[in-house]
Amino acid sequence: xxDIAIGWxxxxxxxxxxxxxxxxxxxxxxxxxxxxxxxxxxxxxxxVRCFEFGTDLLPQAPQMMTIQREATALADAxxxxxxxxxxxxxxxxxxxxxxxxxxxxPCTSTAPSHWLRDRQSQRARANATAAQMTxxxxxxxHGFTSCSLSQYDHACGSVTCDVLISRNAVAVTRARIAExxxxxxxxxxxxxxxxxxxxxxxxxxxxxxxxxxxx
Amino acid sequence: xxxASPTEAMGAADGRLVDLVxxxxxxxxxxxxxxxxxxxxxxxxxxxxDVVLTTPQKMRGLQ
Numbered sequence: 644x645x646d647i648a649i650g651w652x653x654x655x656x657x658x659x660x661x662x663x664x665x666x667x668x669x670x671x672x673x674x675x676x677x678x679x680x681x682x683x684x685x686x687x688x689x690x691v692r693c694f695e696f697g698t699d700l701l702p703q704a705p706q707m708m709t710i711q712r713e714a715t716a717l718a719d720a721x722x723x724x725x726x727x728x729x730x731x732x733x734x735x736x737x738x739x740x741x742x743x744x745x746x747x748x749p750c751t752s753t754a755p756s757h758w759l760r761d762r763q764s765q766r767a768r769a770n771a772t773a774a775q776m777t778x779x780x781x782x783x784x785h786g787f788t789s790c791s792l793s794q795y796d797h798a799c800g801s802v803t804c805d806v807l808i809s810r811n812a813v814a815v816t817r818a819r820i821a822e823x824x825x826x827x828x829x830x831x832x833x834x835x836x837x838x839x840x841x842x843x844x845x846x847x848x849x850x851x852x853x854x855x856x857x858x
Numbered sequence: 859x860x861x862a863s864p865t866e867a868m869g870a871a872d873g874r875l876v877d878l879v880x881x882x883x884x885x886x887x888x889x890x891x892x893x894x895x896x897x898x899x900x901x902x903x904x905x906x907x908d909v910v911l912t913t914p915q916k917m918r919g920l921q
Contacts, residue, residue: 650887683883684868691864704886717887728887741878799877805885817861824859834859835874837867843885 647680648714649673649690650702650841651725657697662689665711667718670725673700674711694736694841701728702841724848732845735807738816738838740783742776742831743801772830776802779831783823791844805844813839 646663652671658664663674673693680686683705690702703709709717718725777792780802784790789807796802808816817836824834860872867875896902 702886704888705883837862843882846886
């Protein structure tokens with residue numbers, strides 16, 4: 644019972660034969676022996692393998708190490724939420740887009756008056772870059788129905804967007820993004836498109852509410 | 859524009875792809891301690907914390 648859960652699926656979904664399956668009503672918990680899932684990257688590799696096999700998978704966050712018993716408790720407590728999450732990502736995965744510029748150069752002035760002025764202008768430039776990057780990402784992903792856009796990361800000079808798409812729309816989506824990429828502002832130095840991933844960014848569960856009854 | 863499959867991205871040395879994969883590691887389902895407090899269907903307070911449920915032995919093994 645020291646198996647590590649890597650996600651949830653439905654009872655009728657295909658699954659690699661070496662992945663453990665624990666059936667709980669309409670849900671299946673997918674798991675692996677702990678030695679095959681020791682690190683976040685190992686867990687992610689197994690989730691990707693399941694996804695590429697054709698499993699519709701609501702992935703456990705790879706950073707979290709969840710033993711089978713905890714996953715069972717969650718499935719018990721949140722069956723409707725897990726099923727709702729699985730229906731949201733049915734036959735779909737996420738494509739992850741990342742736009743990058745050169746990171747903001749920190750100001751080096753030491754004189755107090757110059758330092759403040761330099762910081763102000765640096766902040767103004769950074770805000771302008773963030774707005775430009777966010778707008779560029781909106782233009783790039785315009786028309787996609789399910790998008791999860793990250794905040795602009797000033798330190799890395801990047802903004803990331805996860806797009807939920809059908810498994811059979813990968814080529815069309817790549818072509819559409821490549822076409823739109825031609826119109827990106829010149830300040831943008833890079834565009835990385837990766838996927839198709841399990842739908843990590845679309846696997847949120849909603850916490851059930853607890854109603855207090857007034858005395 | 860650079861395209862990469864998940865396998866290529868996970869094995870890449872390119873800093874941007876490494877950052878991108880690291881970002882994904884934090885997504886997905888997390889076990890979340892949370893409680894909505896509401897009265898007469900009016901939400902008043904939400905208490906929430908992300909938790910790691912594991913044994914001390916396993917935590918020591920991860921460190």
